[in-house]
Every structure is written in structure tokens, then in C-alpha cells.
Amino acid sequence: MLQKKQPKPFQPELNTERWEAKDGEPLLEIRDLNIIYKTDARTVRAVNKLNLKLGAGESLGFVGETGAGKTTTALGILRLVPDPPGIIESGQILFEGRDLLGLEKDEMRQIRGSRISMIFQDPMTSLNPSMTVGAQIEEVLGLHEKLSGVDLCERARHMLEVVGIRPERFNDYPHQFSGGMKQRVCIAMALACNPQMIIADEPTTALDVTIQAQVLELMNKLKDEFNTSMLLITHDLGVVAEICDRVAIMYAGSVVEDGDTDEIYDHPLHPYTRGLFASIPSLDEDVESLHVIPGAPPDPADLPSGCCFHPRCPYATERCRKEIPEMRAISGVDHQLACHYVNEKGEFSGKEAKADA
Numbered sequence: 001m002l003q004k005k006q007p008k009p010f011q012p013e014l015n016t017e018r019w020e021a022k023d024g025e026p027l028l029e030i031r032d033l034n035i036i037y038k039t040d041a042r043t044v045r046a047v048n049k050l051n052l053k054l055g056a057g058e059s060l061g062f063v064g065e066t067g068a069g070k071t072t073t074a075l076g077i078l079r080l081v082p083d084p085p086g087i088i089e090s091g092q093i094l095f096e097g098r099d100l101l102g103l104e105k106d107e108m109r110q111i112r113g114s115r116i117s118m119i120f121q122d123p124m125t126s127l128n129p130s131m132t133v134g135a136q137i138e139e140v141l142g143l144h145e146k147l148s149g150v151d152l153c154e155r156a157r158h159m160l161e162v163v164g165i166r167p168e169r170f171n172d173y174p175h176q177f178s179g180g181m182k183q184r185v186c187i188a189m190a191l192a193c194n195p196q197m198i199i200a201d202e203p204t205t206a207l208d209v210t211i212q213a214q215v216l217e218l219m220n221k222l223k224d225e226f227n228t229s230m231l232l233i234t235h236d237l238g239v240v241a242e243i244c245d246r247v248a249i250m251y252a253g254s255v256v257e258d259g260d261t262d263e264i265y266d267h268p269l270h271p272y273t274r275g276l277f278a279s280i281p282s283l284d285e286d287v288e289s290l291h292v293i294p295g296a297p298p299d300p301a302d303l304p305s306g307c308c309f310h311p312r313c314p315y316a317t318e319r320c321r322k323e324i325p326e327m328r329a330i331s332g333v334d335h336q337l338a339c340h341y342v343n344e345k346g347e348f349s350g351k352e353a354k355a356d357a
């Protein structure tokens with residue numbers, strides 16, 4: 001009797017190099033990053049003294065409203081900020097111990113796709129409509145791996161299987177796939193060279209709600225299988241709770257609070273983070289209207305003085321209007337935030353803030 005052909009097991013012998021952290025060194029550490037978009041008329045501060053850390057094998061949810069600077073940060077990591085008008089003004093982006101901002105263009109080209117890959121929001125912008133999906137995966141592999149001929153084809157077919165697509169669809173074009181399947185192809189391309197880190201920019205926003213959960217589940221599973229770190233850019237706190245070890249909350253180009261996901265979700269301290277959590281509808285409570293954070297995000301071309309959140313913060317004082325709050329660690333837990341009125345014990349003294357005003 002003919003036996004059903006079993007798919008080949010995953011062969012991680014390509015680019016399996018994994019970076020070894022020394023003394024708890026993070027895989028990615030962004031220090032005081034400033035990115036602007038400059039035109040004759042105005043200068044937009046998209047990323048403003050941003051600090052961020054991501055450990056090896058860790059997943060970090062990068063959360064914030066539209067325009068907070070999340071995508072610009074991701075483009076900065078990959079050195080893909082469009083220049084002009086974008087300029088990486090200052091700061092450091094340490095990845096595997098090296099400052100990416102100091103690398104030559106050729107070195108950076110090698111890192112993109114092989115050590116760091118990116119999954120974009122809309123799969124149609126990542127896929128070439130005139131090439132078969134198989135050829136597109138082969139193209140990524142051909143750029144970074146010493147593969148050719150049958151080996152290249154085998155590996156590309158294998159990557160399709162890894163993301164749950166039959167390898168027989170190797171010669172199909174993107175338009176022959178649904179949105180969810182296209183995003184699976186993008187995930188296959190992102191993982192093809194077994195990168196150390198993936199940046200996923202709102203990877204499910206363009207998909208039907210029913211498909212979103214499947215794609216997220218797949219990404220989460222493959223992240224563990226490939227032992228890859230993930231920076232997940234999203235505005236969906238529910239998604240972060242599902243799949244991220246840590247979370248960083250971004251406001252007006254800076255991280256205002258970050259730490260262990262459970263810790264932040266159980267004890268959000270920054271008034272902006274608390275506002276975000278309060279605006280999530282609850283299935284258990286019967287409410288007439290949802291909480292909204294008053295006001296609108298600031299114009300990045302005209303950021304407020306002091307704490308950028310002060311025009312919307314109910315606890316803002318004169319000090320908040322003048323002085324930029326430093327990031328402060330809460331003792332004994334993985335939790336940092338920038339607010340003048342939270343002490344290292346994690347106590348919020350909003351009353352005292354009002355008294356100062």
C-alpha cells in the first residue's frame with residue numbers, strides 16, 4: 001500500500017546562529033533615540049528620547065495611539081527611515097551588542113532579513129503581485145543564504161508548510177490567496193532566514209477579525225519554535241495580554257511606562273496607561289458610555305513643555321508643565337515609568353500633585 005508522504009521536518013541548519021547575552025545584556029537596547037521629519041515648514045519629532053529594551057527570546061508589545069512614533073521607531077531600528085525628510089538625529093540602537101546606527105550600509109543590508117525581519121500591516125504592500133509566492137520566499141533566501149537550485153526550492157516549500165500553506169501552492173500568485181493566507185506568506189518570508197528578531201507592525205489590523213486570532217496564534221507558536229524575539233507594534237492591549245512577555249507604552253514619541261506584562265496590567269501606574277486601560281470595554285460591567293482620555297495626542301511638531309501628557313492629565317501641576325519626568329524603576333518588580341508623582345514603591349501621589357498646582 002502506498003504510504004502518504006510525510007512533510008520533511010524543519011531543518012534549522014541554515015543561519016541557526018543565536019546571539020548569547022552576556023550578563024543579562026538585552027538583545028536590543030535603544031538609548032535616547034531621536035528621529036525627526038524635517039521640511040522647510042516644520043520639524044516633526046516622531047521619536048523623542050526613546051529608551052527601550054528587548055531580551056533574547058522575549059516578546060515585547062509596543063503600544064500607543066496612532067502617531068505615537070511606533071512605526072518610525074521600527075523603521076529606525078532597520079535604518080529605513082525615509083531620508084529626506086526623516087533624520088535619525090541622535091541616540092544608539094544596540095543590537096547584539098553593536099550600534100546599528102554606526103554600521104555601513106552593506107552591513108545593515110545583511111542584518112535586514114537575516115538577523116532582523118519585519119512583518120508589515122498590509123500583506124499586499126509586502127508581496128509582489130507579479131511574482132509567485134514561492135519565488136518571493138526563494139528571493140529572500142537567495143539574498144542571505146548560500147542556497148541554490150533544488151535546496152532553495154525545498155527550503156521555500158518547507159517554509160510554506162511551516163505557516164500552514166500546502167507546498168503545492170508554491171506557484172500561485174498573491175491574488176490567489178485570502179488576506180490571512182497572504183499574511184502567512186509574509187510570516188514565512190520573515191522567518192525564512194531564521195532571524196534573531198522579528199518586528200511585526202500591526203500584523204493583523206488589515207485582516208478579518210475571525211482570521212486575526214489564527215494569525216496571532218501562528219506567530220506566537222513560530223516565535224517559540226524559532227526561538228526568535230518579537231517586537232509587536234499594536235494599539236490592541238488584548239493582543240499584548242495574549243502573547244507578550246513585556247509591554248512598553250508609548251506617548252508622543254517616548255516610552256512612558258514599561259515592564260512585565262502581568263505587572264503592568266495588574267498595576268498600571270502612569271495616568272496615560274491607566275486611561276488606556278479604563279477605555280477598554282468590559283464584558284462584566286454594564287456601562288452607558290466608555291471612558292475616554294480627554295483631549296487629543298499632541299502635535300509632534302509642537303510638543304508640550306515638561307511632561308508631554310500634561311495637557312490631558314488630570315493630575316498635572318506646574319511642575320509637570322515645566323519639568324520632563326525621568327524614567328523611574330519600581331523596586332522589586334520589572335516596572336518603569338516616567339511620572340513625577342509615582343515613587344519607587346509604586347505609590348501614586350496624585351493628591352500631592354494637585355496641592356502643588
Ligand code: SF4
Pocket residue numbers: 270271272307308309310313314315316317320325338339340341353
Ligand atoms: Fe500627569 Fe504630571 Fe505624571 Fe505627567 S508627570 S503623567 S502630567 S502627573
